[in-house]
Amino acid sequence: MRRTPIVITATLAGLVGVLAFHTTPAKLTLATAPAASGSAQPSAAASPGRSQRGQSSGGASSPPRSSPAATAKPGATRTVVGPAVNYNFGVLSVSVTVSGNKITKVGIASLDDGGNQRSQFIDQQSIPILEQETMQAQSGNIQGVSGASYTSAGFQQSLQAALHTLGFQ
Amino acid sequence: MPPELPVRPIHHLENVMGTVVTIDVYTTDATAGAEVSRQLATARAVLQRADAVFSTWKPHSPISRLRRGDITCAQAPAEVSEVLEQCAVARELSGGWFDPWAMPGGIDPTGYVKGWAAQRALGAFRASGVCGVIVNAAGDIASFGGLGGGQPFRIGIADPFSPRRLAEVVYLTGAIATSGTYERGNHLIDPHSGRPTARVASASVTGPDLGLADALATAIAVAGEAGLDVIEALDGYEALIITIDGSRRWTQHFPLAPREASG
Numbered sequence: 001m002r003r004t005p006i007v008i009t010a011t012l013a014g015l016v017g018v019l020a021f022h023t024t025p026a027k028l029t030l031a032t033a034p035a036a037s038g039s040a041q042p043s044a045a046a047s048p049g050r051s052q053r054g055q056s057s058g059g060a061s062s063p064p065r066s067s068p069a070a071t072a073k074p075g076a077t078r079t080v081v082g083p084a085v086n087y088n089f090g091v092l093s094v095s096v097t098v099s100g101n102k103i104t105k106v107g108i109a110s111l112d113d114g115g116n117q118r119s120q121f122i123d124q125q126s127i128p129i130l131e132q133e134t135m136q137a138q139s140g141n142i143q144g145v146s147g148a149s150y151t152s153a154g155f156q157q158s159l160q161a162a163l164h165t166l167g168f169q
Numbered sequence: 170m171p172p173e174l175p176v177r178p179i180h181h182l183e184n185v186m187g188t189v190v191t192i193d194v195y196t197t198d199a200t201a202g203a204e205v206s207r208q209l210a211t212a213r214a215v216l217q218r219a220d221a222v223f224s225t226w227k228p229h230s231p232i233s234r235l236r237r238g239d240i241t242c243a244q245a246p247a248e249v250s251e252v253l254e255q256c257a258v259a260r261e262l263s264g265g266w267f268d269p270w271a272m273p274g275g276i277d278p279t280g281y282v283k284g285w286a287a288q289r290a291l292g293a294f295r296a297s298g299v300c301g302v303i304v305n306a307a308g309d310i311a312s313f314g315g316l317g318g319g320q321p322f323r324i325g326i327a328d329p330f331s332p333r334r335l336a337e338v339v340y341l342t343g344a345i346a347t348s349g350t351y352e353r354g355n356h357l358i359d360p361h362s363g364r365p366t367a368r369v370a371s372a373s374v375t376g377p378d379l380g381l382a383d384a385l386a387t388a389i390a391v392a393g394e395a396g397l398d399v400i401e402a403l404d405g406y407e408a409l410i411i412t413i414d415g416s417r418r419w420t421q422h423f424p425l426a427p428r429e430a431s432g
Contacts (some may be wrong), residue, residue: 147327147347
């Protein structure tokens with residue numbers, strides 16, 4: 001799946017915004033993120049703990065898929081941030097990016113959990129659709145991610161409003 | 170060099186069941202668009218209908234009324250009996266580790282419904298002009314076909330210790346569901362004790378039907394490694410668990426893919 005560099009950059013910028021809220025950045029590294037280069041590499045490559053299978057994850061033998069920078073139309077990509085709404089552990093807002101009339105990204109624009117340890121743990125461990133979309137953007141050769149679901153009603157509420165602003169639904 | 174995808178999939182996000190369901194339709198035929206749009210509309214209606222009937226958050230949904238005793242099963246929409254029958258089958262197949270009747274607060278088929286609804290939504294799509302479809306209900310995935318040209322879908326399994334990373338990648342045939350405690354805190358209930366529990370960090374189950382895969386993933390997340398024997402005995406279903414210490418255990422034919430794209 002190809003993503004335009006503009007969209008990837010916007011997502012990663014959003015992700016950094018989320019990361020900035022947390023006080024334990026050591027757990028939140030983005031070692032496999034392709035920065036803003038627009039290249040795509042499998043994010044699985046750097047994951048530890050695979051000793052059970054006795055199989056090396058190899059080097060970067062898979063060449064990055066080059067992104068078609070020339071096809072990115074600056075005017076065609078729009079990002080809207082939904083209203084800040086209460087959720088189980090604080091306040092969050094959702095951002096939605098559309099390219100033309102297609103939704104290309106959904107993510108967390110802001111998140112304030114009040115510094116509660118329990119909620120920070122949950123926030124960190126249950127990073128939502130944003131994560132899945134980001135992983136897919138990084139891994140041109142996977143078509144989905146299983147697990148790490150996020151089911152906050154607040155997420156839904158803010159998303160709905162953002163979609164409405166963009167003229168969807 | 171990874172082979173090029175045939176075309177960019179038709180991508181849809183549906184805001185339903187308290188989460189976001191993504192639908193990706195991989196077409197081989199550029200003229201399939203109108204037909205796909207009709208099928209997509211049907212799939213969306215299936216998801217919204219499932220939400221309306223089975224949401225335990227909506228006080229007037231049939232499942233909420235059933236839980237309160239306002240209506241009987243016979244008075245509820247037909248899907249309710251269908252789902253409860255299939256939950257009973259899942260309870261049987263899981264050796265009792267999946268049990269919607271043992272939930273605090275009364276019968277709660279939520280652990281089955283999301284996968285069941287996504288599987289039903291997938292049924293709205295037909296193969297003509299389409300080489301594969303993925304319905305991803307917040308990490309529980311129903312699919313048919315693949316990328317075209319005989320290439321299967323590749324699906325990552327989120328690392329329970331670092332959800333930004335993938336723990337493994339699988340070749341998907343049919344469905345995959347992953348359950349674990351990282352999702353929403355410790356929400357899994359041991360039907361034998363009635364208490365929240367989890368003996369693994371995450372559990373993934375693949376198989377032909379997402380409703381059952383979802384129920385089985387919940388079951389072995391609760392049962393722990395002993396649950397692998399339950400899955401090993403089931404035709405067509407495979408499982409992988411990531412233990413609390415980060416090691417992997419899986420059934421004999423779990424469809425693990427190489428990390429890097431081959432070729």
